[in-house]
Structure formats: C-alpha cells, structure tokens
Amino acid sequence: MEPGVRLFLKTIVQSMSLGMLWLLLNTMFGIKYGLLFFEDGFTIWNGLYYIGMLVSFVFIFRHLVGLWKKVPRFGDEESEDL
Secondary structure, eight states, X not given: OOHHXXXXXXXXXXXXXXXXXXXXXXXIIIIISSOSSOBTBOOHXXXXXXXXXXXXXXXXXXXXXXXXXXXXXXXXXTGGGX
C-alpha cells in the first residue's frame, strides 16, 4: 500500500477513535454521574463538567486539525511528488 494512502486511512481511524472516546467519556460523566442535568439547580459540578467538555473539545479539534494537515491531498499536482 502506498504511504500516502496508508497515512490517510490511519488518520481516518485515529480521528474516529478519538471522537468516539470523547463522546463516550462525556456521556459517561454527563448521564451516568448526573452532571449533564440540572436536577437540583445549577451546581459547581455542572459548571465544571460543561467547561471541561468545551475545553477538551477545543484541544481535540486542534489535535485533529494538526493530524489532517499532514495528510497529502490526493489530486493536487504539488502533493503527487510525495
């Protein structure tokens, strides 16, 4: 398999795995531990959960953008030399 195609498929798998792990952790902490819902009103734990969710999303998004910048663009004349 060509290195460019291998890198492309590896990046797809890493992106999906990281996204699913992020969703799984947020679901576990949000639903199972009750941090997603405001049953007794807004508590500090609800605020920390939402802030942590947003901050982790920003860092994961930046990481994924960095991963995808390394992937060659197929069809571009410049990247065909790789």
